[in-house]
Amino acid sequence: MAIPGLEVLQASASLRGTGTGLRKLPTVSKLIDTSTCIGCKACEVACQEWNDLPNAKTSQHGNYQTLPTMNAEFWNLIKFNETEVDGSFAWLMRKDQCMHCADPGCLKACPAPGAIVQYSNGIVDVNPEQCIGCRLCETGCPFDVPRFSETTGKMAKCTLCVDRSVVGLEPACVKACPTGCLHFGTKEDMLELGNERVKQLKGDGYASAGLYDPQGVGGTGVVTVLKHADKPELYGLPRDPTVPTAVRVAKGWLRPLGLLGMGAVVLGLVGHYLRFGPREPPKGPPSSTPTAA
Amino acid sequence: MAEPLHAVTAHSSADPGILLAQGQEDLVVGDELVRFRYYTRVVHWGVALTFFVCLFTGLPIWTPIFGWLAALFGGLQVCRWLHPWTGIAFAVFALLQFVHWAGEMRLSAADKRFTANFLAYLRWETHDEDTGKYNGGQKVLFWLSTLASLGLLVTGVVLWWPQFFGAQLREVSWVLHDLTFILFMLMIFGHIYLAIAEPGTFSAMVKGTVTKAWARLHHPAWYRDVTGDSRR
Numbered sequence: 001m002a003i004p005g006l007e008v009l010q011a012s013a014s015l016r017g018t019g020t021g022l023r024k025l026p027t028v029s030k031l032i033d034t035s036t037c038i039g040c041k042a043c044e045v046a047c048q049e050w051n052d053l054p055n056a057k058t059s060q061h062g063n064y065q066t067l068p069t070m071n072a073e074f075w076n077l078i079k080f081n082e083t084e085v086d087g088s089f090a091w092l093m094r095k096d097q098c099m100h101c102a103d104p105g106c107l108k109a110c111p112a113p114g115a116i117v118q119y120s121n122g123i124v125d126v127n128p129e130q131c132i133g134c135r136l137c138e139t140g141c142p143f144d145v146p147r148f149s150e151t152t153g154k155m156a157k158c159t160l161c162v163d164r165s166v167v168g169l170e171p172a173c174v175k176a177c178p179t180g181c182l183h184f185g186t187k188e189d190m191l192e193l194g195n196e197r198v199k200q201l202k203g204d205g206y207a208s209a210g211l212y213d214p215q216g217v218g219g220t221g222v223v224t225v226l227k228h229a230d231k232p233e234l235y236g237l238p239r240d241p242t243v244p245t246a247v248r249v250a251k252g253w254l255r256p257l258g259l260l261g262m263g264a265v266v267l268g269l270v271g272h273y274l275r276f277g278p279r280e281p282p283k284g285p286p287s288s289t290p291t292a293a
Numbered sequence: 294m295a296e297p298l299h300a301v302t303a304h305s306s307a308d309p310g311i312l313l314a315q316g317q318e319d320l321v322v323g324d325e326l327v328r329f330r331y332y333t334r335v336v337h338w339g340v341a342l343t344f345f346v347c348l349f350t351g352l353p354i355w356t357p358i359f360g361w362l363a364a365l366f367g368g369l370q371v372c373r374w375l376h377p378w379t380g381i382a383f384a385v386f387a388l389l390q391f392v393h394w395a396g397e398m399r400l401s402a403a404d405k406r407f408t409a410n411f412l413a414y415l416r417w418e419t420h421d422e423d424t425g426k427y428n429g430g431q432k433v434l435f436w437l438s439t440l441a442s443l444g445l446l447v448t449g450v451v452l453w454w455p456q457f458f459g460a461q462l463r464e465v466s467w468v469l470h471d472l473t474f475i476l477f478m479l480m481i482f483g484h485i486y487l488a489i490a491e492p493g494t495f496s497a498m499v500k501g502t503v504t505k506a507w508a509r510l511h512h513p514a515w516y517r518d519v520t521g522d523s524r525r
Contacts, residue, residue, distance in 0.1 A: 013357045111354045112369055132373040134354065135455050139463045148456075246464030250471050255356055258475040265479045269486045272415065279417045279491045281506035 003166050007120040012110030019120050027102075027122035028165055029187040030174060031194050033225040034235065035201055035209075036181035037093045039064055039078055046176030047076040050161060070096060072149030075158040076173055083234050090228075094235040095173070095182075098145045098158035100124045100221025105243040108251060109140025115155075122187070122221050123160045131155050142217060142241035160221060190223050197225050216242035311500050318501070319426070319519050326508050326519055328426075328497040336389045337498060343383035348478060350376040355471065377453045380446065387442040394435060397427060403514070404429030426515040434484060441477040444469060 002008075007019030044066060048055065053073045058066050063080045070077045081092040104124045107116040115130035116137060126146075133153040137146040146155045161171035169175070170184035183193055194211045201209035210229025213219050228234055309322050318330040329337070350372035352359035363369045400408075403421050407429030413419050414430070427435075451458045451466035458466070488494040493507035508516040517523055 013360075111357075113357050113360065132354075132370045134373050136452075136467070138455050139460065139467060144460075244460075244464055246467045249468050254468065254471045254475065258471070259356070259358065261475060261479055262482075265482050269482065272486075273490055276415070276417055276490075278489075279510075281493055281504060281510045283506070 003119065003125075003162055006162070006166050008114075008117045009120045009122075010107065010118045011114045012107045012116040013113040017117060021120070023120065025119075025121040026186040026188070028160070028221065029100075029122070029185065029190040030160065030171060030222045031183040031185075031190040031225070032095050032222060033181040033183075033194075033197055034092065034094050035197070035206075035225060035227050036179050037078070037095065038179055038181075039080060039093045040178060041066060041078055042176040042178055043095060043173035043182065044074075044076055044078060046172040047158075048074070050164070050172035051075070051159075070145070070147055070157075072147040072152070072154075072156040075147075075156065079236055081235060085228055085231070085234065090234070092228075092235050094224070094237070096145075096236070097173075097222065098124065098160070099143050099217070100158075100160055101142075102218030102220070103243060105140040105142055105217065105247055106137035106146055107140075108243055109136045109247045111136060119162065121165065123162045123165065124221070125159050125162055126155050126157060128152070128154045128156075140244060140247050142238055142244060187219075187221070187223070194223050194225050198229075201225070201227060212237060214238075214241050216240050308500065308502075311502065315501075319515075321505075321520050322502065324505055325502040326505060326516070327501055328503045328508075329501045331501065333393065334498055334501055336386060336393055339386035340383065340390050343379050343386055344481065346379045347376060347383050348474075350379065351474060355474075377449060380449050384442060384446045387439070391439050398432045398435045400429060400432055401425065404432055408433055420510070420513075422513045424512055424514055425518075426512055428512065430487075434480060437480060438477070441473050441480075444473045445477070448473070 002018075006025075007021075007023060008017030009019045009021070011017045047053070053075070056067055056071075056074050059068070061068055063082065065078065065080045067074055067077055075097060077096045079094045079096050081094065083090050083092060100123055102122065104116070104118060107118060107124060110116045111134060112130050112132045115127050115132065116124065117127060118124050131154040133148065133155065135146075135148050135155070137155055138144075138148065146157050148155055161169070161173075164171055165184070174182040174184045183190060185193075191211070191213070194213075198209050198211055206227045208230040209225070209227050212224040212226050212229060212232055224235075224237070226232060226235060226237075232239055313320055313322055313327050315331045318327050318333065320327040349362045350366055353361075353363035353369055353372055354376065360369070363372050366372055366375055401423070403423035403425070404427075406421060407414065407419070407424065410419050411430060448466035448470040451462055452470060455463050488498070491511065493504055494511075497503045505516070505520070508519070
């Protein structure tokens with residue numbers, strides 16, 4: 001699923017993407033200001049509409065959340081967390097979706113060439129034609145985002161509306177947000193906007209307000225303003241996400257060592273045959289006692 | 294009790310050793326010894342073929358360097374479902390083989406000498422008159438293969454149905470599945486190589502028979518047991 005006008009910067013199970021890197025596109029980002037989210041779910045509806053996803057059958061779990069978690073046909077879910085902060089009740093909403101990591105664990109984990117790509121504007125996308133449905137990206141993602149569809153046998157997740165952003169439109173969720181808590185633009189602009197908002201929140205007495213842009217995954221294409229940035233767990237966000245150790249060990253160590261081992265053993269066996277040759281049973285009548293050849 | 298040889302040969306022009314090897318092993322037939330009967334060979338070939346289908350469907354998932362192997366089966370998407378199902382078939386054959394051979398795989402004193410002198414063996418310098426039907430190397434391979442098969446099955450199930458397992462278990466399974474298959478594959482490379490480098494071995498797994506000379510060289514104690522020839 002090539003997007004016209006967008007080069008592929010890196011692709012799963014490939015030495016490199018198709019990009020030349022000559023066209024310098026700015027990295028795009030979405031800013032989520034959780035402090036002004038009112039939990040109206042307009043973004044959820046807009047996401048379903050724009051991406052032609054069916055209406056979700058909702059279920060009641062004692063809060064306002066549409067579904068317990070995202071699924072292959074629901075890529076954008078407002079999480080409603082009821083918790084306590086500094087001894088008082090806090091109702092924390094967060095937009096759960098693909099974070100579009102600069103260093104995407106899903107892409108690193110994916111064994112199918114080109115099934116997960118990162119475009120030159122930083123968006124991480126799934127190519128269903130190439131996806132083999134092995135679900136390794138589930139284990140590769142530190143944010144528990146990719147979802148497997150039992151009906152299609154493929155993975156699905158937020159595309160950051162790459163089909164909109166490539167023609168200069170903001171993602172559908174940003175378009176629909178009535179409070180202006182969602183913004184879209186270059187990563188640089190979003191960081192600036194987010195930092196301004198953090199300053200405001202600090203002035204309002206939220207001393208631990210901050211931006212969530214975890215550097216363990218090289219920063220994310222979705223930047224989040226949190227009132228309690230010192231405790232991202234309250235929002236269901238990992239404190240210091242990284243590409244999982246298993247992905248780094250399996251791909252970074254075991255694979256090269258395994259290939260080296262295969263080469264060494266094959267060469268060693270050929271070398272052994274050339275040096276020692278076949279060990280033939282001795283010729284002659286069976287009464288002759290065999291000895292070491 | 295073995296059927297008398299003339300009864301088998303009377304109505305057939307086939308190799309009498311091969312005919313006998315259909316049902317029995319550890320017998321003398323002319324200049325040959327029956328080493329593996331039909332069942333033994335079928336189980337071992339079942340293990341071998343499913344092993345290689347698993348390997349050749351798994352390698353292109355492991356690294357795109359082996360992506361071309363996926364074409365043998367019709368592409369990576371085919372490999373993705375063929376691999377786990379063949380893995381189940383492999384586990385079944387491995388279990389049959391384990392039950393079939395486990396009783397004969399206890400390491401004797403001679404087997405321990407064999408493994409201790411493995412490098413000398415690879416220089417073709419060892420010959421131990423007490424080596425039985427299976428040598429120390431084969432027995433160690435048997436136990437390591439059993440362990441590896443079990444490990445691949447357990448970790449494979451976790452990788453096949455990740456939705457039922459936690460992130461940490463999935464991560465550990467991934468690393469162990471890769472590590473186990475790499476070591477197992479290298480062991481099997483060696484196993485097959487030795488069947489080639491020691492001519493006459495392969496015949497045991499194809500026809501079921503080996504020559505007397507082969508048996509005296511590689512498995513002298515077994516040769517004496519089967520033939521009743523106690524000369525050393």
